[in-house]
Amino acid sequence: MKNRSFLQRIIGAPYVLWAAIFIVVPLLIVAYYAFTDPAGAFTLDNIRNLTDYGTIFRESIVYSVVATLIALVLAYPFAYVMSRKREKTQQIMMVLVMLPMWMSLLILTYSWMGILERNGIINSLLAKIGVAPLNLIGTPAAVIFGMVYNYIPYMILPIYSVMSKIDPSVLEAAEDLGSGSASKLYRVILPLSMPGVVSGITMVFVPSVSTFYISQKLGDGKILLVGDVIERQIQAQNNYNAGAALSLVLMVLIVLSLALMKLFAGEGDDNLYV
Amino acid sequence: MKRFASILLAALMAAVPLTASSCGGNTSISSPRASYTKDLAGTTLNVFNWGEYISDGSEGSLNVNKAFEALTGIHVNYNTFDSNESMYAKLSSGAVSYDVVIPSDYMIERMIREDMLQPLDPAKLTNYDLIDDQYKNLFYDPDNTYSVPYNVGLVGLIYNTTMVEGTPDSWSVMWDEKYADNILTIDNPRDAFGIAQFLVGVDVNSTDKADWDKAAEKLKEQNKVLQGRVMDQVFAKMEGGNAAIAPYYAGDFLTMVGNNPDLAFVYPKEGTNIFVDAACVPKNAANYEAAMMYINFLMEPEVALANAEFICYASPNTAVVNNPDYEYYGEEILYPDPANLPPTEYFHDIDPEIRSYYEKLWEGILLAG
């Protein structure tokens, strides 16, 4: 298989080079700022100061985990139904999943604010049928909803893309052998779709942890997540050092969370990645 | 799929020129006060300004940049920023060279101190006599060497008359438990602190940490009555009657009251913040002469009028203020009679140590509620 290893090297070269320059070098810049003071001298203060942020880190992770789980629970059956449609229909459905996201997060969030406001569309409709208004905007639920809404396409697509590949005859075979729907799902489809699920979880969880716009707008500026704090440090104070330290620690937490997930999702399966 | 993608892109690209084409609209000024030459035609001018902060031709207004291009042949690259600080971040890194930037007073003070700006050429700014004297020789640029005022604004208190009893005249209403959960504040530390500082009677530019602690205590008390901390959401919140009380910029109140006549406005008696945004030229500008022309152009009566009507903030330009055709001519909220106006304070650039101190306090306030 010498041939393949040659092809292998060629095919990977652009990315390895790209990653080295545009991913690893900026990461080193972040690390440099995390361990220096504004004058450029080495210090551990930035990291030490992070002890104040324990609650924020914990809350950010909790919000994102909840959002990711909800997204998974909704996206999985969605992707399943989608993958059972005619191929043409599947393509339309796929575009229709992504299309709202082409309208800019800013505009969509704005629109949601109008829907969830106290005198917003939902509460106006409720008032018409005589139901007391709900407290929607400014609550943790609104922020989590915003995360699910914005990132669910990133869960649906990888799961769908893997499911569409599952041979229908496998499912039929399982049915013939008398598997009920639940066990069919559990024993056959779930394991086969696992790689897509893992990708989806990564693509929903990771950006959720570091978001700032959704929590600011749908949380009425009262729900502070770590993305917010970093944004405020860098944007408002031009304090790259503190921002870099926060972001470095966040990265470590994400890597740990993903490793944990890997442990649960597929022990010893080296096709899963962190 | 491939078909879809390629047809889609073709369609989108084809649609763009439709919107980009300029027919109609207002792209020239009729009688420039200063004289403009085409000497610099073909060169490029890079301008960096706040978002939505120049008359852009919408709703029949004057397109200031197009008009400047028509007059001088200089191509304008116009870019926007969302805060003084993010503008500073980009400029101070040396990443880009802008010819004209329009920051606020305290940021100009800081940029002068850090040697990031260059002196303007008074001989080229022939329209400068139009600028109201009260906006000359201000603290950030005592000799008017580096900046020309562009816009002036005041912070005041907006309230919904159907939700608030009587006519509040003090910032203290923002702490009133009667209106718990219906009170908004501005989502940035300097403005939020400013309100508390006026209320407890300490200097907004204090260098004494104890003063900031005092204001922070006050702000912490506010947490339990606060509905939220907002920026642009304040429009939807107040227009839709979703909140009763919010501090914001006077000019923006005029926009809001147009959508909700129940709103009213007051300058609280303890005092309030005034700010000036002014045009400057950074040290590394590449087209200094064009920058002078552009800044002079911004002071043209017609241009300044279009901008004042588009932005809705007060104009420092006497040709606008004294023009009876000006949409906000004699508007009491934008141009309050100094006799009725409570004390006003500019925010000054603050020592970095104090700045990180109050930012830390601010974070504590956010975390506490």
Added chain:
Amino acid sequence: MKKAIGNIFVGIMYFILYLPLLIMVFFSFNSGRSTSVFKGFSFKWYAELFTNSSDIGIPVRNTLILATLSAVIATVIGTAAAVYIYYVKNKAWKNTLNTVTNIPMMNPDIVTGVSLMLLFVFVGRLMGALNSLNFFTLLIAHITFNIPYVILNVLPKLNQTDPHLSEAAQDLGSTPTQAFFRVVLPSIMSGVTSGLMMAFTLSLDDFVISYYTTGTDFQTLPLYVFNMVKKPVKPNIYALYSIIFLLVLAVLLFTNISGMKENRKDKK
């Protein structure tokens, strides 16, 4: 019955996905200046987009050029990278690659943006440029944050393919390159497509990284909208996005109807 439940569920999901867009389209017809208080029905914001001299067409064009270019380049590099990662035998190297791939996603956008800006400024200074940032730095930044999404879409598909397939093709006399294009690529195509879609979407939507990596002459639509933070979004932005939305829907319908006709012909 089960099918019906599935369809109802999918229908509800689509409804929620499209609800804010319906609101957006509704308020784009507002005769007032607000996007929250409806004053009356009017086409004025649409008329304005097509007739007046406002400059919004340029950011739209910029955004589309950037999103298309960065998505295509990221898809090519990312797909190749996924194939490479898939074949890597050394576990440590594989883990390193996977972790590095995730970094652009893990960093908050503002950190990615600032760190890339600092890198570009450093290189720009070495080259003595007045403007270290320009369209290409913006493009590089977008490709960088797009690549991980492509890889994460393609890798699961590779894991699903039969590893012996490509070998079998080679045994039958194909060169490795032929084997890749004829056997491997078709079997991972749906992953490549969804990766491309995501990359395009992300690029269309980004404003934080774009702010820090763009130069003086290239502003995108999200940046234009985001920088209005002190001012309300006006219905003209809603009208603009409504047009884009309807255009995409129209093209989607058109390609599918014409596609269906072709399919019928193909069947002979």
